[in-house]
Amino acid sequence: MRFTDGVRWIVTALGTGRSRSILTVVGIAIGIAAVALLTAIGEGVRSYVMTEFSQFGTRIIGVSPGKNVTGGIGGILSSVRPLTVDDADALRRIPAVETVIPVVQGVGELEFEGRHRNVKVMGVNADMPAAWNFRVAQGRFLPEVQAGAASSPYVVLGHTAHQELFGDRSALGRKVRLGGRAFRVIGVIEPKGDMLGFDLDDIAYIPADLALQLFNRESLMEIDLTFAAGADMVKLQADIRRRLIDRHGREDFTVTTQDQMLNSLDSILSVLTLAVALLGSISLLVGSVGIVTTLTTSVQERRGEIGLLHALGAPRQQILILFLGESVALSLCGGGIGILILLACKGVALVFYPAFPLTPQPLYIALALLLSVGIGLLAGATPAYRASILNPVDALRSE
Amino acid sequence: MVLASGLRPDSESRPDSESRSAPVVRLSQLNRYFQLGDQTVKALDGVDLVIETGDYLSVMGPSGSGKSTLLNVLGLLDRPTSGDYFLNGRLTTGLSESELAHHRQIAIGFVFQSYHLIPRLSARGNMELPLVLAGWSPAQRRQRVDEMLDRLQLSARADHLPRQLSGGQRQRVAIGRAVMLKPSILLADEPTGNLDTHSGAEVVRILEELNQEGITLVVVTHDQALGARAARQLRMVDGRIVMDQRVDSGAT
Amino acid sequence: MRFPDALAFALQVIRRQRFRTAMVMLALIIGVSAVNLLTGLGEGARRYVVGEFSSLGKNTLIVLPGKTETKGGMPPLVGEAPRDLTLGDGLALLRIPGMQSVAPLIIGMAELSSGGRVRDSLILGSTSEFFRIRQLKVKLGKALPDQDWDLAAPVAVIGTQLKKELFGTSSALGKWVRADQRRFRVIGILESKGVALGHNLDEVMLIPIASAQTLFNQAGLFRIFADVMHERQIPAVRQRMLEVVKARHDGVEDITVITQDSVLAGFNRILRLLTVAVGGIAAISLGVAGVLIMNIMLISVSQRTSEIGLLKALGATQSTIRNLFLGEALLLALLGAFAGTVISELLLALGRLSFESMPLQTPLWARLASVSLALGTAVIFAWIPSVRASRLAPVEALGSGQGV
Known part of the structure; x- marks a missing residue:
């Protein structure tokens, strides 16, 4: 039998029980749409989160004090072996390292002419805007300081902090009080927005050494390094380790690359996407029960036709393929409609809620179609096999 | 989807010359038993039969005498329990399922009492089904089917669905389908059973015409009048052939 | 028709169509037990987390140094204050x-x-x-x-x-x-x-x-x-x-005082939302099961036209026939929902045996929702086929069933 004849056969067969075929297709379409939508949302969330985290740049290596499984929060805790601003300066001399930022983080109350504002306080240095892709809207950022020299009491305000304290007035050159000490405002950062519910604009930036004094700490919470594109990561990490071990006498710190962090985040989110896809495929499972039912009924009703095919000398595998073809056609139609539903949702989202994280990807769409073909084959297998082994004598008699 | 079946219009595999000389059908000590509960029903009981090329046989007998079983076995739809069946000189017992299917395709044509037309296909669609299954191209099919429609005076009805055709027309479509690939033997099971006298006569005329062109014809029937038309008349009772009578060809 | 007779009629049909009954049951079982199992897991996780936090004691307050006014209400759990x-x-x-x-x-x-x-x-x-x-x-x-x-x-x-x-x-x-x-x-x-x-x-x-x-x-x-x-x-x-x-x-x-309640309430809300979302996604499958019910009822109506014609000839009214078909779907849904509930309860009980610390239990609302969704979809999707059956003209219905 020719391919086109096979297709025509299948189409006319399905067209005969039209309402039945349509309902079966609807079942599969709902299932595929559920899976496709959920993966698209999962993918959307994943790429949203990844973009959020990559906005600080991707060529970042973090060094935090302490070596322990406690992971991320190590830097916040007190430690008997601190990371210092001098450590940061030492790392700056490693080739391929472009910027080094000592980081101390805390909260404090800013005061200006009787107005108060509790803000986050970041102790950093002059490298920060370049390293984290921040732009200064007014004035300038913290100045470079000679290694070992004390910084001047300057502060750079985030957009929100500036608004709250100064409103529309210029803040440049004004003195604000923070933790009982006077700081001169020398710049305002451009609005940066929220990151995962964390307001990046309600922040005051001061020199790291002053932040250590302010918070009465010995240790930095983290040292962030950025490095030149194309640098050898392995060598770079080894250099950082060696340099710090030379200074500390042992490895009492943890080096994490942004890549590693992004990768683990990425894999977590991918697993989540897979999990919601599995949830959606429950519907697909029910949809394939629908195919099994329709096709089995169809085989029962068309026993005479199957007998005739036998009598006309159609080999068993041909009958098998014809019925499998009906099953695959149903599920493929369902898959196509499911994807149309997905695209329609995307369209609606684009018009009414553009920020909604819905990212249909060609790869996933192709996979969804492949999945529907697979479901067709699986669901069709039993009924089609039963059609192919039907005893022709019984089948012909049944009419 | 394209299943190789050696049958292509350009290379029609007719039985080769040496088997051509052999009888179309030779049955020797053929048995077909059915198990009904703890009882064994002998539907065919030691049947010996030779059908020569061009024979016109009728098989008659009461219900349950084994006529239909004989027809099914002859048509390779059913396998004998024991005994040998040579089709065109070739032993068919022991052939695989797909080999049997291939023989049904090239050597055997069926005509059923209830026509067995596919309701969703037009007269043309039903008729060309064997060619479709054999993988003929649409152009080749069209030519062959047009000839057949013309010959069966169905050209005007080519695009009608079975339910839009009369009983006689339906059976003519079924006959056209059965002989589309020029089988060596045509098996007809009560071909006029569902038809009025006039349409029945028309169907019989066509079948006999085909027989005169060389197709071996076996008709199973209850109808005495129809059975009496055959040149060779078999009578079956309880799975045995109790009468095998050649009648002068002058009977027509 | 009296109710017991109608029930017997539906049961007999369901028994006769064993394969289709099995398939509808299977679909409903998958749907109902998926809803129950997933909400059960979600609820278990919620109770587990709440239990963990409760180890702190209900009367405990936590004082953190520092204070922020940033929106979002996240307390400054980390960091330093002057x-x-x-x-x-x-x-x-x-x-x-x-x-x-x-x-x-x-x-x-x-x-x-x-x-x-x-x-x-x-x-x-x-x-x-x-x-x-x-x-x-x-x-x-x-x-x-x-x-x-x-x-x-x-x-x-x-x-x-x-x-x-x-x-x-x-x-x-x-x-x-x-x-x-x-x-x-x-x-x-x-x-x-x-x-x-x-x-x-x-x-x-x-x-x-x-x-x-x-x-x-x-x-x-x-x-x-x-x-x-x-x-x-x-x-x-x-x-x-x-x-x-x-x-x-x-x-x-310049301090923040948080109560256990404020931390817990956040977690509670998130996990409850998650449970509802997961249950909702699973419930889509009940919609698909509904489509299957509709399909099977349509097939059933088309195969039983002569039976419907006979019933009409014997004086059955349109509403009787509609109710017979609706009742058949409802009975199927009831059986499927019941089996699904039983299966999910068994699986969750098995889960509780294996993970003693996880209080896996389908919340009451989810149980009620899954069963009533199953019954609801059955009625909604069986409506059109049932009405179609009831409107068949007796002559036409009796006349069908003859071969081509």
């Missing part, structure tokens, strides 16, 4: 009426060594009250001594995992552990409690608060835990705490 929380603050809190007990906390990291074995570990500096508030039990030896907060006694209580890593199988009580330049004598070993509030308490060393201050050279506290005598006093005491510390911090309100 003005330290001090032991003096803690003692002042203790004097508030209605306050039961107060435990200051410093957390730090240090390298511990004992007999050649070395390990970096989390160190908690606190007081004997900390054991009570966090419901820590000592497996061997005793807890931190009940003494003045300023006394830097060189004693330590260690977690079971840390004990294993530093001392192996030999006894640890009375042995010395070195941390930085100081030595601590092990006086107790904690009962294993697993991970709680993100800290694995099996891997920590607890020392007196004053010892921690000297070890880390730091006066400021990381947290203060405060237990109130009665739950109803929480709002008043909380207000008083803010005032007391404000007075001590030169009139600046």
